[in-house]
Amino acid sequence: MGELAIDKLASVWTLVAPNERVSIKTHLHDVPKDDGTRVASGTHKVTPGETVSRIARDNGTTYQEICKLNGIEKPYTIYPGQILKLPPKHGKKAPVPPAPYHGQPATHAPVPDRAPRAAAALPGKPAVSEKRDQESRHPVADVVATTPSDRIAAAIAYAMKHKEPKSVHLCLKYVKRALFASKAIRSYPGIIAAKDFGPFLGKEGFDNLLESKPGANLKNAPIGSIIIYRPVEMQAYHGKTIYGHIEIKTEHGYVSDFFTERPTYGTDAVTMVSPVGRRIPVSYKVIGIWFKE
Numbered sequence: 001m002g003e004l005a006i007d008k009l010a011s012v013w014t015l016v017a018p019n020e021r022v023s024i025k026t027h028l029h030d031v032p033k034d035d036g037t038r039v040a041s042g043t044h045k046v047t048p049g050e051t052v053s054r055i056a057r058d059n060g061t062t063y064q065e066i067c068k069l070n071g072i073e074k075p076y077t078i079y080p081g082q083i084l085k086l087p088p089k090h091g092k093k094a095p096v097p098p099a100p101y102h103g104q105p106a107t108h109a110p111v112p113d114r115a116p117r118a119a120a121a122l123p124g125k126p127a128v129s130e131k132r133d134q135e136s137r138h139p140v141a142d143v144v145a146t147t148p149s150d151r152i153a154a155a156i157a158y159a160m161k162h163k164e165p166k167s168v169h170l171c172l173k174y175v176k177r178a179l180f181a182s183k184a185i186r187s188y189p190g191i192i193a194a195k196d197f198g199p200f201l202g203k204e205g206f207d208n209l210l211e212s213k214p215g216a217n218l219k220n221a222p223i224g225s226i227i228i229y230r231p232v233e234m235q236a237y238h239g240k241t242i243y244g245h246i247e248i249k250t251e252h253g254y255v256s257d258f259f260t261e262r263p264t265y266g267t268d269a270v271t272m273v274s275p276v277g278r279r280i281p282v283s284y285k286v287i288g289i290w291f292k293e
Helices: 052-058 063-070 148-162 171-181 198-203
Strands: 005-009 012-016 021-025 043-045 083-085 127-132 139-144 226-231 245-249 284-291
Touching (some): 052 063, 148 171, 148 245, 171 245, 198 284
Antiparallel strands (some): 043 083, 127 139, 226 284
16 A cells, blocks of 8 residues: 555544545544635625725625624724624524534533744734833734735724824824834834924835825825825924824724824815914924825
8 A cells, every 4th residue: 555644634634645645534523624715604704995884785784783793893993804793684693503513522621721822813904912112101012914905904903092082292103103013114213203204104115195196185095094294384383393293094084192083183185284273373284195005
């Protein structure tokens, strides 16, 4: 019969012969092969560009039902590769697959503790492990991400998780941490003025749509765009520099050190200029809509 070898993989003993391969199942549960596209009945795998509303419409339900079932809170952000549970159609309960039977009753013996494993990324969904920055109270995360779109999605998720209830005047710090934690940028720059952050983004592969896409504005800017504002009338007030503002566009608003549903300063989404402020008598203008494909 030639050389014979036995190996064990996914609860199946396999005999390997020179010209054939025969699988022999044991009493253990079989592990189905998952190529990353298998989705259980009653669920939906999010693809790039999809929204909760669109998924709800395509599946004959409402976004409220999907958000309630999956624990998604406002601003209802979802990510490519995320698996969403869908409400049963026509009021019927989703079928529950029967437990596999292999001739023996199922047991639930405790699994011995092993050394902790690194967080594993699901398809299209970054895995985040946090650590505390010794110099600030703000967490820093190491995020496993494979593509720019995934990195931006991870940056938005990080920023939404760590935002403050209202502005603490640290917009650039929070945006830099989100971009660096998600590996959307490769280094953590020492720039302190939001209005000066554009050239750094350009070196990191971001494209300023105001220069490359005629007609670009806040209304049609893609989700994940980095928006930079610059004061118009003056760059300093009472001897102090006016730093400007930076934020990330999300599906339902804009996030930096806080979240707002509309552009900061009451900026018009099309003209991209704000009214003159009361506390500091300047208006702000959008000078960059930076985006990485």
